[in-house]
Amino acid sequence: MKNNIIIVIAVIFIGTSCSSQQFISNTNLSLSDKKATPETVSLYKKLNQLTQKGYMFGHQDDLAYGVNWKYENGRSDIKDVVGDYPAVYGWDLAGLEKDSPDNIDGIPFTKMKQFIEESHERGGITTISWHFDNPATGKSAWDNTPNSLKTVLPSGENHQKFTVWLDKAANYLLSLKDKKGKNIPVLFRPYHELTGGWFWWGKGNGTPEEFKSVWKFTFDYLQKKGVHNLIYIYNTSNFSSKEDFLANYPGDNYADIISFDSYQNNDDKQGEKFITEVQNQLKIINEIGIEKHKLIAIAEAGYEAIPDPKWWTGTLSQAIGDYKISYVLLWRNHGWQEKEQKMHYYAPYTGQISAKDFVDFYNLDKTLFEKDIKKN
Template identity: 85%
Template sequence: MKNNLIILIITVLIGTSGFSQAFVSNTNLSLSDKKATTETVALYKKLNQLTAKGYLFGHQDDLAYGVKWKYEDGRSDIKDVTGDYPAVYGWDIAGLENDKENNIDGVPFIKMKQYIKDVNKRGGISTISWHFDNPATGKNAWDNTPNAAKTVLPGGENHKKFISWLDKASTFFLSLKDEKGKNIPILFRPYHELTGGWFWWGKGNCTPEEFKALWKFTIDYLQKKGVHNLIYVYNTSSFKSKEDFIANYPGDNYADIISFDSYQNNDDKEGKKFIEEVQNQLKVVNEIGIEKHKLIAVAEAGYEAIPDPKWWTGTLNKAIGDYKISYVLLWRNHGWQEKEQKMHYYAPYSGQVSEKDFVDFYNLDKTLFEKDIKKN
């Protein structure tokens, strides 16, 4: 009765004063994989505890390359600016399904494995996405020819091919071991931006039922292969309501973190639309997270080339506000794109116009980088 009363009070406060933004942790949090390794369970608990302190900062491909450099041991654009590494590192395993030596962004898988091991040794966290090819056409993930998802489900003409892809992913995940031979915990974010229509698994390219079946089959198969070092991240792009967000949700037993991606565009130079959109989405996701006992995150974010010198403290931090998110991850620092004839990066580098503001952002109590979460 006492617990029910507390929940009722919190519910009232959520509706009247924005108390949801101060809501910290959930004693009922538990991983969906009931056979998760001890290290994976410990990381999930740590992520939950850290939300009381602030949110983790992440960066895609941070150690592999940056603006005007590539594969320099120990280097990071974030470290060049702050003297510290990100807390979260993003990687992508697209290319693995076709036995490529390098991933979709040219990062050799052998280097990626070592980066993940180095990150783990320092106390950092790795998250992995998978822009895998359209299994029905053989084209890339952005080939949104409809009904590809249906073909990989049991009984579909590409089911065996898809299983072979999952076998390769299983081998990769199980190869990620620390110095003691223990599997390194990974935040796995498959079928990301699922509410958008640009990927073959996205909205309009398969039914909600097919997507749920695809998600469940993937997780069940990986666990069947002995993969128990993954924390599963459910991820959308834009959405307007709770119903939109959970339309394809596979169930509480198949997800551990719920998240969305959001980017600021050039038609929104002051960031007002971005702040409003992220705040609206966090309000919805936070409510779902409390209801379903899940951590929440902004799994991708950014403003290409960061032309606003005060973007970090003036826009991104305001967009997140006081919501207790687990992490925010900024996309990669590719640098000059010859084909598009423009710069493509989302985190500052030495000399970049927002560098000073990023240091101010780094120094905020609630932004957590690698030194803030380092193992004792």
């Protein structure tokens, strides 16, 4: 089945089946940053090639902690279950803007850097989001005070503060180096879930034009600061049409991967709603990806505490189906939440009810983990 899909998509692009390398050059895939480092260009090409094999599995904060453990060298809940690490590691920059030593999840930035460098050395891929505070109020990213977005534009009262924040992000992103001193490429996902209204940059808290202006300013400013190791990810949450998805899209020259986030909720125990929604959304962004020559991804997904023992092969795998996504990233394994009095995790750990099914998911040809992408 997978080989048939490769041929169909190749025909759409160039009228004949072809090798992965030809596939890249003939789809006009190119990074929006025209000064991107050779390593970043190479990763982008690799991401495209890997879609011919399957999709990568990712996990947020994977190396820092898991259910009932924290900062154990080389440990990962994923590795505990399947003997392999995720292909993609998710991290967050929130806290950097206010000079906190730790990020929003309590991970010291020095440790996060160490984890990024370690996983890169093994062949893993890093993606970074940024739940940064609302610059207009000083409150969290979830403070959706109306019109906060426009205050960071060049004419806004918080523009200078915002550029200082970007300086801090630039310095951190440039500090991520491999053993040869080269900048580690990062899949950068700023202003995520932009179609939801829960963040200060989200829907209803600024106009589409203001959002595009902030995105473009961020892109241009980071380039001005010499940051050329980023692959930019445009990310939404709920949407129902191409127009809806692209309402805030900054343009093909400002984004490299298009994506959305989707979670299964407790009122959908069989996962039917989740499967339908993800399939509908993948259909839409797959069409956009083909038209615009962009890779597509599910940048966040999950079902909290995974109560379904067959969720991986029965629900997630079905939801993705045969769409050629770059990766799917599951959210973090925080463990017990004292305040909410519940367990908060999205990937299995040893003994968890879905762990056996996760091994079956791992063994599928189309799911790619760290060992799979290292071989590529």
